[in-house]
Amino acid sequence: MKKINILKTFTIASLLSLGIFHSNVNAQELKTPVPSTTQKITQGFALSDIQIEYSRPSARGRVIFGDLVPFEKVWRTGANQSTQITFGDDVRINEKNIKAGTYAIYTIPFEKEWKVMLYSDLKLGGNVANYKEENEVVTMILPVKQLADKVETFTIQINDITNTSTNISLAWENTMVSFEITTEIDAKVMAGIESAMKDNRPYAQAARYYLENDKDLDQAYEWIKIATAQNPKAFWLLLSQAKIEKALGNYDDAISTASLSKEKAAIAQNNDYVKMCSQLIEEINTIKKSAGKSKK
Secondary structure: OHHHHHHHHHHHHHHHHOOOOOOHHHHOOOOOOOOOEEEEEEEEEOOEEEEEEEEEOEOOOOOOEOOOEOOOOOEOOOOOOOEEEEEOOOEEEOOEEEOOEEEEEEEEEOOOEEEEEEEOOOOOOOOHHHOOHHHEEEEEEEEOEEEEEEEEEEEEEEEOOOOOEEEEEEEEEEEEEEEEEEOOOHHHHHHHHHHHOOOOOOHHHHHHHHHHOOOOHHHHHHHHHHHHHHOOOOHHHHHHHHHHHHHHOOHHHHHHHHHHHHHHHHHOOOHHHHHHHHHHHHHHHHHHHHHHHHHO
C-alpha cells in the first residue's frame, strides 16, 4: 500500500511538472481592457491613400493640456508607440514637398498654438528625451481652436477631402489643431488618360475629369457622346452629358438630356438620380431666366 501511495505521489508530481495538470482559471488567458485603444485609419486621397495608426488615451476626469500633457515639451501625440502617418504618394505640407512613406507625428503643445512635426525616426516611440531636431521632416506652427464640446478620447481625423487637398485634425479635451495636406495629380491623370485612350478608352471617366478640372469641354463632350452611345440605358452617363452641355452653354440640349436621364432613372427606380436630374434642370432654367431678363 505504501508503495502505491508513493507511486501516486510521484506520478502526480511528474504530471504537474510537465504542465499536464492545471486549473481551469489558467486554461484561458485573462483579457482586460487596455488603457489606450489603438486605431488605424485608411483614407483614399488623390490617387492613393493616407493611413494613420495611433493610440487613443482618454481623459477620465484628468486635466490634459498643461498637466497630463505638459506645455512646451515634446509629446508622442497619443500613447504607447509613436503616432504614424503614411502617404501613398508624394504630398506637400506647409509649402514643403514630402516624399511618399511613413513618418511619426510629434507635437509640442502650447496654450495658444502647437508645434507639429513629422519625424523620420519611427523607433523613438515615447522616448522623447532622445528627440532630435535633425530628424524633423517638416514643422508647423498651428493655432489652437477651443472646442465647445469636450473630446473625451484623443482623436485624429482626416476631413475636408477634395481631389488634391485634405485636412488632418488632432483633438482632445477642448483643444483642436489642424493642418492641410495637398498633392499634385493633374500631370499623372492627364498622362494616364492619354495612355488609356490608346487601349481600353475610358471615355466617360476621362470626360468627367475634363469637366471637373476645367479642361477642353469640346473634347469632353465628344467622349461622353461616345460613352452614352455605347450604353444608352446608362442614365448616369446621360447626366454627365447634360452637365457638359450646360458647361458649354447648350442649355436646351442639356435640359433635353437631363430629362431623358431622369426618365431612365425613374424606370430603374433610382430616386437619387431622379432628384439630381431635377435639380440640374431647375438650375439651367434659372440661368435661362436670368439671361432673358438681362437682355431686356
